[in-house]
């Protein structure tokens with residue numbers, strides 16, 4: 108199903124889909140990176156886990172009426188998706204303070220935000236993905252003012268669905284990152300992946316971290332915790 112390699116990122120490769128114009132194959136890699144690529148390691152089985160987890164989450168979003176680029180899971184490590192032009196914005200939604208916001212603003216870890224906080228980061232490795240505001244986003248990307256509102260509204264809808272999903276499997280959704288892409292017709296849809304690489308997920312009962320922070324902080328078994336997320340999602344599906 109794969110033809111030419113279109114793009115290789117830190118966690119995925121993107122290929123043109125053979126004989127299917129306007130569609131792409133996403134191939135999940137086993138690599139994990141953190142701190143803007145400064146820490147890097149490969150974990151046997153990570154690609155399969157994230158492919159399966161992201162598939163279940165995108166299917167859940169579809170059922171809730173949220174349009175995404177996802178078409179179908181092809182095999183252990185690959186998905187078929189609609190080709191989009193990725194808007195170089197990382198859209199972060201935060202329900203609880205952790206990670207960079209706690210550090211930057213001196214907010215105590217685990218502080219619950221009454222209203223989710225949405226942030227934009229400019230997706231640019233050379234610049235270290237800086238935090239930007241709406242005006243910057245208008246300047247450095249092709250996004251319009253109306254689309255910024257649309258993206259924020261979609262991010263909140265997705266947060267609502269994900270909070271419900273994770274709560275039902277005993278997990279607190281602390282924060283997560285989304286990426287949006289522009290389809291050939293111009294519409295913007297959710298793209299990329301949603302997985303423990305892109306979310307902070309804490310066990311509700313024990314507070315245990317079940318996400319990429321175990322790799323960032325070097326205090327847990329990445330495959331074990333990602334597998335725990337998949338098992339719980341599969342039991343629910």
Ligand code: C5P
Pocket residue numbers: 197199205206207208236282283284304305306307319
């Ligand atoms: O590091 P920070 O606290 O800003 O991360 C917020 C959320 O966005 C976390 O869930 C993290 O995993 C995710 N993120 C990501 N890719 C990045 C930066 C952050 O998935 N490049």
